[in-house]
Amino acid sequence: MKAKVHVTLKNGVLDPQGKAVQHALAALNFGGVDEVRQGKYIELDLTETDPAKARESVEKMCRELLANTVIENYTVEIEA
Amino acid sequence: MKAKVHVTLKNGVLDPQGKAVQHALAALNFGGVDEVRQGKYIELDLTETDPAKARESVEKMCRELLANTVIENYTVEIEA
Numbered sequence: 001m002k003a004k005v006h007v008t009l010k011n012g013v014l015d016p017q018g019k020a021v022q023h024a025l026a027a028l029n030f031g032g033v034d035e036v037r038q039g040k041y042i043e044l045d046l047t048e049t050d051p052a053k054a055r056e057s058v059e060k061m062c063r064e065l066l067a068n069t070v071i072e073n074y075t076v077e078i079e080a
Numbered sequence: 081m082k083a084k085v086h087v088t089l090k091n092g093v094l095d096p097q098g099k100a101v102q103h104a105l106a107a108l109n110f111g112g113v114d115e116v117r118q119g120k121y122i123e124l125d126l127t128e129t130d131p132a133k134a135r136e137s138v139e140k141m142c143r144e145l146l147a148n149t150v151i152e153n154y155t156v157e158i159e160a
Contacts, residue, residue, distance in 0.1 A: 006121055021122065021146070030141055032127040041086055041121040042101065047112035061110055066101070 001046045003058045004077040007067045008039035042066060051078045081126045083138045084157040087147045088119035122146060131158045 009015050015037050022036040044061075048054040058076045067074040089095050095117050102116040124141075128134040138156045147154040 008121070008123070018122075024145055025141060028141075028144055030137065032137075034125040034127060035123075036125075037123045039121040039123070041088065041119040042098075043088070043115075043117045043119070045114040045116075047114060057110065057112075061105060061108075064108055065104055 001048055001051070001054050002079040003044040003046060003054060004079065005042040005044065005058060005062060005066060006039060006075045007042070007062070007072050008074075009037060010071055010073055013071045039072075040066075051080070054078050081128055081131065081134050082159040083124040083126055083134060084159065085122040085124065085138060085142060085146060086119060086155045087122070087142070087152050088154075089117060090151055090153055093151045119152075120146075131160070134158050 017038045018036040021038060022033055025033050025036070044058060046054050046057070048057060055076055055078050058078070059074075062074040062076065063069060089098075097118045098116040101118060102113055105113050105116070124138060126134050126137070128137060135156055135158050138158070139154075142154040142156065143149060
């Protein structure tokens with residue numbers, strides 16, 4: 001079973017990495033880019049076969065390791 | 081118009097960041113994790129209103145800046 005996790009900065013939290021990408025795009029003459037936000041994307045291969053249990057386990061991983069919940073949000077997708 | 085970009089390492093390319101996460105999860109007693117791969121997730125706000133043109137522009141950004149196409153794949157999703 002596969003899990004896809006997105007970890008993104010909460011709204012209002014400064015994103016220097018995104019700003020750097022935005023400025024680099026401007027320097028490369030890509031116009032019309034209003035904002036860039038950069039997050040993490042994590043794919044996990046799990047031996048768990050029950051989607052509900054898999055989701056519960058991955059959400060626990062997010063809270064304990066993958067995301068800093070003070071400044072970051074996470075979303076979990078479970079795929080068969 | 082919003083664009084969501086995923087940049088992931090190609091299969092077969094060593095992913096030390098993913099391995100580090102995997103080992104950290106094991107150290108926190110999360111069992112049943114076979115593999116972890118970590119990539120980047122980038123959200124762009126574009127002024128472009130034509131989805132086809134927006135996709136073309138973002139794919140160019142991926143090739144020129146966001147992804148290292150020697151070792152990374154990218155996917156682009158365009159949202160209204």
